[in-house]
Amino acid sequence: MKLRTILALIAVTLSCQAGAQSRDEIILEMNQAFKQGNRQKLTQLLPLARGHALEPYAAYWELRARLDVAAPSEVQEFMSRYAGTYQEDRLRADWLMVLGQRRDWTAFSAEYPRYRMNDDREVRCYALLAQSLREGPAAPAGLQDEVRRNWFAQRDADDGCTLAARTLIADAQGSRHLTINDAWRKARLATEANRPRAAAAAVEIAAPNALDLFNDLSNSPSRFLTSKKLAVFKSRREMVTLALIKLATTDPDGAAVLLEGKWKPQLVAEERNWVWGVIGRQSAGKLGNDALDYYAKVTRDSDLTDDMLGWKARAALRAPAGPQWPLVLRAVDAMSEQARKEPTWVYWKARALLGIANAEASRAEAQRLLESIASVRGFYEQLALEELGQKITAPARPAPLTDAEKEGARQNLGLQRAIYAILLGLRPEGVREWNYTTNLAKPGGMNDRELLAAAQLACERELWDRCINTSDRTKAELDFELRFPTPFREAVLRRAREIGIDPAYVYGLIRQESRFVMDARSNVGASGLMQVMPATARWTAKKIGMDRFTVDQLNDRETNIAIGTGYLKLVLDDFGGSMPMAAAAYNAGPGRPRAWRNGPVLEGAAWAENVPFSETRDYVKKVMSNTTNYAAMLTGQPQSLKARLGQIGPRDSSQPEPFRDIP
Numbered sequence: 001m002k003l004r005t006i007l008a009l010i011a012v013t014l015s016c017q018a019g020a021q022s023r024d025e026i027i028l029e030m031n032q033a034f035k036q037g038n039r040q041k042l043t044q045l046l047p048l049a050r051g052h053a054l055e056p057y058a059a060y061w062e063l064r065a066r067l068d069v070a071a072p073s074e075v076q077e078f079m080s081r082y083a084g085t086y087q088e089d090r091l092r093a094d095w096l097m098v099l100g101q102r103r104d105w106t107a108f109s110a111e112y113p114r115y116r117m118n119d120d121r122e123v124r125c126y127a128l129l130a131q132s133l134r135e136g137p138a139a140p141a142g143l144q145d146e147v148r149r150n151w152f153a154q155r156d157a158d159d160g161c162t163l164a165a166r167t168l169i170a171d172a173q174g175s176r177h178l179t180i181n182d183a184w185r186k187a188r189l190a191t192e193a194n195r196p197r198a199a200a201a202a203v204e205i206a207a208p209n210a211l212d213l214f215n216d217l218s219n220s221p222s223r224f225l226t227s228k229k230l231a232v233f234k235s236r237r238e239m240v241t242l243a244l245i246k247l248a249t250t251d252p253d254g255a256a257v258l259l260e261g262k263w264k265p266q267l268v269a270e271e272r273n274w275v276w277g278v279i280g281r282q283s284a285g286k287l288g289n290d291a292l293d294y295y296a297k298v299t300r301d302s303d304l305t306d307d308m309l310g311w312k313a314r315a316a317l318r319a320p321a322g323p324q325w326p327l328v329l330r331a332v333d334a335m336s337e338q339a340r341k342e343p344t345w346v347y348w349k350a351r352a353l354l355g356i357a358n359a360e361a362s363r364a365e366a367q368r369l370l371e372s373i374a375s376v377r378g379f380y381e382q383l384a385l386e387e388l389g390q391k392i393t394a395p396a397r398p399a400p401l402t403d404a405e406k407e408g409a410r411q412n413l414g415l416q417r418a419i420y421a422i423l424l425g426l427r428p429e430g431v432r433e434w435n436y437t438t439n440l441a442k443p444g445g446m447n448d449r450e451l452l453a454a455a456q457l458a459c460e461r462e463l464w465d466r467c468i469n470t471s472d473r474t475k476a477e478l479d480f481e482l483r484f485p486t487p488f489r490e491a492v493l494r495r496a497r498e499i500g501i502d503p504a505y506v507y508g509l510i511r512q513e514s515r516f517v518m519d520a521r522s523n524v525g526a527s528g529l530m531q532v533m534p535a536t537a538r539w540t541a542k543k544i545g546m547d548r549f550t551v552d553q554l555n556d557r558e559t560n561i562a563i564g565t566g567y568l569k570l571v572l573d574d575f576g577g578s579m580p581m582a583a584a585a586y587n588a589g590p591g592r593p594r595a596w597r598n599g600p601v602l603e604g605a606a607w608a609e610n611v612p613f614s615e616t617r618d619y620v621k622k623v624m625s626n627t628t629n630y631a632a633m634l635t636g637q638p639q640s641l642k643a644r645l646g647q648i649g650p651r652d653s654s655q656p657e658p659f660r661d662i663p
Contacts, residue, residue: 023048023049023052024052024424026045026048026049026052026058027049027052027054027057027058027424027426028424028425028426029041029045030042030045030046030049030057030058030061030062031057031061031426031429033045033061034061034062034064034065037065038065039062039065039066042061042062042065043062045058045062046058046059046062053416053417053420054417054420054421054424054426056082056085056086056087056088056417057087057417057421057426057429059078059081059082059087060078060082060087060090060091063075063078063091064091064094067091067094067095067098068098072107075091075095078091079091079092084441085413085414085417086414086417086432086433086436086437086441087433089115089116089117089436089440090117090432090436092111092114092115092116093115093117093120093123095111096108096111096112096115096123096126096127097120097122097123097126097160099111099126100122100123100126100130100159100160101159105129105130105133105134108126108127108130109130109131109134112127112130116440116441116442117436117440118440119440121150121153121154121160121161122154122158122159122160122161123160124146124150124160125147125150125151125158125160125161125163125164126160126163126164128143128146128147128150128164129147129160129163129164129167129168131143132164132167132168133167144168144177144178147161147164147165147168147178148165148178148182150164151164151165151182151186152185152186152189154198155193155195155198156195156197156198157195157197157198157200157201162201162202162205165178165182165183165186165202165205166205169182169183169205180205180206183202183203183205183206184202184206184238184241186198186199186202187199187202187203187206187214187238187242188241188242188245188274189305190202191218191242191245191246191249192245192248192249192278194249196218199214199218199242200214200215200218203242206235206238207235207238210235210239213239214239214242217239217242217243217246218246221243221244221246221247222247222251222254222258224239224243225240225243225244225247225258225262225263236266237266237267237268237271238271240263240266240267240271241267241271241274241275244258244259244263244275244278245274245275245278248275248278248279248282249278249282252278252279252282252283252286252288252294255275255278255279256276256279256294259272259275259276259279269299269300269303270300270303272297272299273298273299273300273303273304274303274304276294276295276297276298277295277298277303277304277305277308277309277312278308279294280292280294280295280298280308280311280312280315281307281308281311281312283315284311284312284314284315285311285612286612287318287595287596287598287599287610287612289320289599291311291312291315292312292315292316292319292324292327295312295315295327301330301331301334302334304334306335306336306338306339309331309332309334309335309339310331310335310339310344310345312327312331313327313328313331313332313345313348314609314610316328316331317348317602317606317609317610318599318600318602318606318607318610319600320599320600321600322600323351323355323606325351325352325355325356326352326356328348328349328351328352328355329349329352329353329356332345332348332349332352333349343373343378343379343380343381343384344380344609346369346370346372346373346380346384347369347370347373347380347383347384347387348609349366349369350365350366350367350369350370350384350387351366351387353365353366353369354366354387367388370384370387370388371384371388374387374388374390376392376393376394376395376478376629376632377478378621378622378625379605379608379621379622379624379625379641380621382625382628382641383605383641383642386640386641386642391638391639391640392628392629392632392638392639392640392641393632393638393639394480394629394632394633394636395478395480397479397480397481398448398452398477398478398479401449401452401453401456405449405450405452405453406453406456406457408450408453409450409453409454409456409457410457412437412454414433414434414436414437414441415434415437415438415454415457417430417433418430418431418433418434418437418466419434419457419458419461419463421433422434422463422466423461427517431465431466434458434466434470435469437454438450438451438454438470438473439473445473446473448474448475448476448477449477451470451471451473451474452471452474452477452479452482454466454470455467455468455470455471455479455482456482458470459482459485462487464485464487464515464516464517465514465515465516465517467482467485468482468483468484468485468511468515468516469515470482471483480629480632480633481633483629484507484511484626484629484630484633485516486507486630486633486634487516488516488529488557488561491557491558491561492506492507492510492561495561495562495565496565499565499566499569500569501565501568501569501572502627502631503630503634504627504628504630504631504633504634504635505568505579505623505627505630506565506568507626507627507630507634508623508624508625508626508627508628508629508630509530509568509583509586509623509626509627510529510530510564511626511630512619512622512623512626513529513530513531514528514529514530514531516529517529518555518557519555527554527555527560528554528555528557528560528564529557529560529561529564530560530561530563530564530565530568531564532554532560532563532564532567533663534551534554535663536563536567536663537549537551537554537563537567538551539567539661539662539663540563540566540567540570541563541566543566543570544562544563544566546562546563546566549563567586568582568586570659570662571585571586571590571662574590574658574659574662575590575593576651576652576655578604578646578648579623579624579627579644579645579646580604580607580608580620580624580644580645580646580648581593581597581648583619583620583623583624584596584611584616584619584620585662587615587616587619587620588613588616589663590658590659590662592613592616594651594658596610596611596612597648597649597650597651598650599649599650600649601647601648601649601650602647602648602649603642603645603647603648604624604642604644604645604646604647604648605642605645607645607648608620608621608624608645624641624644624645625641627644628640628641628644
């Protein structure tokens with residue numbers, strides 16, 4: 001069905017007004033005006049958008065652009081007029097932010113209970129602060145813990161969580177006992193993450209007179225550590241700890257020398273442990289052989305963060321003499337309860353128990369851990385299945401959707417508006433409305449059957465990304481045909497046969513790269529189904545003999561598939577057929593996995609877990625998991641993820657030299 005026909009049908013369903021589609025350009029023009037902050041144009045165009053299927057979008061843009069000067073009555077009128085829509089609750093979140101910034105806790109507290117999304121950490125911090133101010137010592141005992149979690153999790157400085165933390169630290173009444181130590185911990189976390197604004201905000205809470213010193217240590221931690229000003233400063237140890245952390249992020253060996261020498265006797269054990277943890281984490285992230293030596297200087301693992309402990313476990317997995325299972329087990333056991341529940345660490349704890357098992361109880365616990373995650377849902381879930389002696393197969397499809405279930409999805413106005421917006425070219429806006437409708441519009445989101453109906457509707461409209469993401473959320477009912485669709489099947493299978501590459505691998509990679517969105521474009525300029533960079537496309541076109549290629553052809557489906565698969569096959573051959581290394585090369589460039597493979601020979605899962613870049617590490621695991629599930633679907637035969645991962649180590653010197661010019 002052509003785009004214009006689809007738009008017309010949806011518009012009739014939504015607005016029952018014949019002239020709606022003729023005003024599509026008004027909606028697009030208003031979207032541009034909103035992005036440009038053109039309040040006057042938005043106000044002028046809004047009357048022309050009345051009655052359009054996407055009127056809630058237009059009205060939201062117009063009011064949001066001037067929300068800082070809007071009267072409360074206008075906000076309430078908007079919420080009443082568009083009650084139940086994504087735009088109503090989106091504006092409510094924006095309005096709550098304004099009220100929090102104004103410190104209007106009475107109005108904030110009145111509006112907050114109607115906030116359905118509850119997915120904004122800063123708004124939540126404002127809400128916790130308002131509750132604390134309102135209830136005083138009678139506030140729930142866990143309130144300060146939630147503030148602490150949200151504050152620590154914020155990537156950068158924000159008003160809501162910073163204000164809540166500052167207020168609770170300043171007021172030590174009753175159960176509200178955030179402390180100065182929490183502020184120093186936040187400063188450490190932000191310093192290690194290279195978030196200077198967030199670190200400075202935390203230092204200002206802990207020691208307001210230390211801001212100038214903090215700026216000095218941020219600019220040059222090594223020079224700061226020799227500063228005479230430091231000798232008489234009250235919070236000397238805390239500032240030294242921050243300086244050593246800052247230095248460790250760029251020069252872990254240099255920080256180790258200073259910590260082992262001048263500063264060792266002047267810091268307490270907890271401070272030394274934290275800095276050694278940062279040094280060990282930085283060394284492990286660079287695949288350094290001395291990472292475990294640094295971690296060995298930590299006297300109490302519970303002083304370390306989950307991130308530090310995760311890298312300790314990774315370093316233990318790639319130890320030169322083979323996996324150090326006792327160290328893996330110790331690191332995982334020291335993690336927070338939340339981290340220990342992640343499939344990654346459930347799996348590796350089970351493997352560690354099996355690796356050092358000397359009692360039936362250890363083997364029984366490993367079995368229990370593996371059984372708790374074993375499924376076809378993801379990388380470690382699949383590996384757990386194989387550890388239990390099972391293969392990966394495509395599950396039986398759920399019972400077919402009933403006509404009533406399908407109709408419920410078709411008549412859902414939130415889904416309809418999202419489809420209209422996406423097809424009109426407002427993909428980000430439509431995706432947000434779709435996600436709100438499926439995930440947040442009601443507590444807990446849609447149930448499994450509703451999600452399957454929504455996913456099938458998306459697949460029917462060829463909105464493959466919404467189909468995949470929506471079906472991925474089901475808990476009990478797994479429909480692999482929706483989770484792992486095979487669009488453009490003839491083209492993909494034909495091309496895979498021509499160049500001798502596994503079509504499941506191609507599908508697994510496309511699913512991760514673009515979710516089959518034809519016009520997908522990354523923030524670094526990659527295009528199309530297989531997200532090919534222009535320079536990579538030109539190089540590949542020459543290698544595979546594609547004459548007269550121009551970059552604008554990447555928007556053509558057949559050309560994009562030919563270039564993307566051609567490059568993938570060249571990289572795969574360059575890495576001796578290793579799918580995980582080729583996937584890493586596709587995401588991060590071939591030079592990096594060439595370096596990452598140097599060291600001990602590792603099982604593929606341990607190698608993938610040690611990929612230094614979190615984005616690439618996640619990418620490799622998802623591509624390999626996708627590939628295994630696609631293979632189960634396409635062949636109808638049981639599959640092994642472990643076999644696809646293989647073993648990875650240094651390049652065999654007898655093999656041909658790699659293509660040094662691969663982009």
